Amino acid sequence: MIEIQIDKKLYGANGEMQLSVDLQIQEGSFIALSGKSGSGKTTLLRVLAGLEEAKGTINVSGDLWMDKTTSLPIQKRELGFVFQDYALFENMSVEQNLLFVSKDKPLVEKLLKMTELYELKDRYPNSLSGGQKQRVSICRAFMKKPKILLLDEPLSALDVTMRHKLQKEILLLHKEFQTTTIMVSHDPSEIYKLASRVLILDNGTLTEDGSPKEVLLKTQGSQKFSFSGELLEIKKVDVIYIAVVAIAQQIVEVVVSHQEVQNLEIGAEVVLSTKAFTPSIMMA
């Protein structure tokens, strides 16, 4: 069992905030960490890694990483960290990047072959694509055979195809090495595919904790599908109103009634859902 109990004062964009997390994680599980920006997700990962100080305790399967009096140095914590911007050593080739962590050549070969990077092992990071760089970075994180793998929005800078490919690889490696993985992600489909447990962090505290199904499938009533988006504009056309809503990469127009318009606010986050026959739109 991994026990995490952390308290830290943060000075974010919304002023002072208390990051306060009390958490127990089963070894080998895949946790998705989600929440608004500035809610403390990255800080939580950085405290786990030892990159930032905090009060509290971290106990990883009996190894005490942090308590009231001591804090294990970053170098001694058995963890891997994947940054959103890859953070590869630019002066080293792909293979050297991995060997820098540990001189375990067979492991380098295994990881590079699993991620189809073996042919690129002598290339330098500046000649790789974003997706290739992130795969190198993920492989590098596994070189330490980490007990915990921390991924800070690893795929958010990549296109959809590459993201799907890397999701599979992350899951493959997670299973192969039996690590406990904590991944910051905002993508519901990604979370659904990878994680066994979802945590939502809001303003420094965990507000939701459950399986992806429980947390993500929040359709109340009898909607057939629903999307959340941003209400951009309400146009009056003759006797009806048309609401323009941005959903993911799409702009959609829906007809709304005079009554519905009263309850809507431009710029607000809205949920657009439909039952079998009647589409409806309401403030989220």
Place this chain on the structure above:
Amino acid sequence: MIDFEPFFLSFKLAALTSLILFFISLPLAWYLSQTRSKVKPFIEALSALPIVLPPSVLGFYILFALSYNSPIGAFFEDTFNIKLVFSFTGLVIASCFYSLPFMLQPLQNGFESLNKNMLEASYIAGKSTLSTIFQVALPNMKPALLTALIVTFAHTVGEFGVVLMVGGSIPGETKVASVAIYEMVEIMDYKAAHIYSAMMILISFGVLLSVYIFNARHNKRFGL
């Protein structure tokens, strides 16, 4: 016949100063680049003073501090029998003060421009601060490194006021190229002054040009 000794002396002084300053500035630049301490601006301001102070002010205080009348000067002369003023040793010490910002600032900028996550990735990989500096930080800031070394070297070759005040003009000991040119002009030996000055310009230009060419190539290779 032209006497090249002042040139050799200048380059010897510059090489030694650059070497010493590199090892002094490296930990200091690293500290300044990583710290969030409130003393940082004070250290920065103090170390940048030689850029703005008249060389005579700096020379005066260094002369004062190193002379036999000060505890430092007296200690060195009594204990090691080393005279710190009007000697080559004194010139090296004075040059280290004078050229410090030219080594420190490029190194600090270099460290600060590195991706912080890359350094953290090195710690997570289990590496100490020292191996992170030498295996990750420095290899990724070659232009800054080269700029620091070359500009310090060139700046030390070009110094005049401090050298004259602390070292005087002892042939073979403290008479560097810039002082030699000054003396030639004073005794109206314009021909020699022309030759020396032209050589200084050529050498300095060549050195600076090679730095800029290297940096341009480096940036192109890394797509900057």
